[in-house]
Amino acid sequence: xxxxxxxxxxxxxxxxxxxxxxxxxxxxxxxxxxxxxxxxxxxxxxxxxxxxxxxxxxxxxxxxxxxxxxxxxxxxxxxxxxxxxxxxxxxxxxxxxxxxxxxxxxxxxxxxxxxxxxxxxxxxxxxxxxxxxxxxxxxxxxxxxxxxxxxxxxxxxxxxxxxxxxxxxxxxxxxxxxxxxxxxxxxxxxxxxxxxxxxxxxxxxxxxxxxxxxxxxxxxxxxxxxxxxxxxxxxxxxxxxxxxxxxxxxxxxxxxxxxxxxxxxxxxxxxxxxxxxxxxxxxxxxxxxxx
Numbered sequence: 001x002x003x004x005x006x007x008x009x010x011x012x013x014x015x016x017x018x019x020x021x022x023x024x025x026x027x028x029x030x031x032x033x034x035x036x037x038x039x040x041x042x043x044x045x046x047x048x049x050x051x052x053x054x055x056x057x058x059x060x061x062x063x064x065x066x067x068x069x070x071x072x073x074x075x076x077x078x079x080x081x082x083x084x085x086x087x088x089x090x091x092x093x094x095x096x097x098x099x100x101x102x103x104x105x106x107x108x109x110x111x112x113x114x115x116x117x118x119x120x121x122x123x124x125x126x127x128x129x130x131x132x133x134x135x136x137x138x139x140x141x142x143x144x145x146x147x148x149x150x151x152x153x154x155x156x157x158x159x160x161x162x163x164x165x166x167x168x169x170x171x172x173x174x175x176x177x178x179x180x181x182x183x184x185x186x187x188x189x190x191x192x193x194x195x196x197x198x199x200x201x202x203x204x205x206x207x208x209x210x211x212x213x214x215x216x217x218x219x220x221x222x223x224x225x226x227x228x229x230x231x232x233x234x235x236x237x238x239x240x241x242x243x244x245x246x247x248x249x250x251x252x253x254x255x256x257x258x259x260x261x262x263x264x265x266x267x268x269x270x271x272x273x274x275x276x277x278x279x280x281x282x283x284x285x286x287x288x289x290x291x
Contacts, residue, residue: 026279031102032289037176038099040287043161043169047153048099049280051270055263056145056152057088057095059236061216063144065209066247067202069130069137075208077120077132085219095145098176100283110179125206135182140202142177142185143195146170150189151239155260156267163189205247213248228266235263 038044047053065071078087097109120132130137150169154160161169166189174185186192217233237250238260245251 026097026101026105026282028282028285030286031104032286034102034104035287036100036102036283037106038172040284042172043165044099044172045280045283047149047157047161047169048095049277050153050157051267051274052152052156052158053095053149054270055156055232055235055239055267056148057092058216058232059152059239060091060145060148061087062213062236062240062248062250063148063244064141065212066204066244067137067140067144067199068124068126068204068206068209069128069134070141071206071209071212072122072124072130073120073132074212076122088216091145095149096277096279098179100277100279102286106176107179113180133181135184138177138180138182139185139195140199142173142180142182143192143199146173146186147192147196148236148239149173150192152236155239156235156264158271200243203244203247205249209247210249213250231263231266235260235266238263 065074074087094109094113098106101109114133117132121130123129132138146169150161150166167187170189170192171187174187177185186195217237219229221229237245240248240250
């Protein structure tokens with residue numbers, strides 16, 4: 001074994017653990033032959049296994065915060081001030097299990113999400129009630145996540161997706177969110193854009209959103225991880241549309257080549273250094289046992 005292998009193992013565990021909280025859910029030796037909701041060869045498997053998905057996780061939290069109901073629920077029920085990376089860890093766990101897990105694992109994850117959302121309800125300061133299990137709000141969270149994964153991959157992923165691959169990814173992810181009761185999710189990249197545009201009148205800046213962004217930008221991390229996270233955050237924030245950056249109190253500037261290059265170089269280095277995500281390795285072994 002190369003003397004660098006232990007270093008590679010430690011780096012993989014440390015960086016993936018930073019963003020996922022080491023949450024798993026895709027079990028070895030279970031549901032043999034089950035390809036899952038997406039399966040081998042799917043665009044989702046390629047997108048979620050790429051380090052660019054790390055950028056997407058942060059971007060999705062930022063974009064979701066533009067919706068006053070979504071961020072009000074976070075502000076009143078998630079405790080992000082005491083656990084600033086908790087939202088990111090739960091988002092990564094949901095996407096990972098739903099994409100790479102066997103169908104029963106994906107179904108179980110959806111049940112856990114619905115259960116966790118049962119008490120996430122209340123009334124916004126403007127008098128509008130919110131409910132985390134409201135299909136309209138779930139749709140917003142979904143399209144914000146899918147758009148973030150696509151945007152981040154197109155800028156920082158190993159290979160730019162073709163139009164047919166983008167459509168396939170959106171369609172695959174629609175199967176996942178259907179488990180949460182969202183039956184009208186977009187199934188093509190054009191439908192995704194139209195759906196996002198349809199939310200524009202519902203988005204506006206709020207104090208909880210500005211507070212949330214501050215914590216997402218500067219979470220309490222070990223010093224060694226701060227430069228890495230800073231590049232991830234910059235790569236995420238600069239892919240947001242200007243109107244969303246303004247709502248979140250972020251600088252309303254265009255993406256610079258230097259920022260893209262820095263994040264892109266880091267993702268390229270991680271692609272070479274990190275091992276394949278364990279969830280994908282398990283999924284490939286499980287699916288290969290299909291009769």
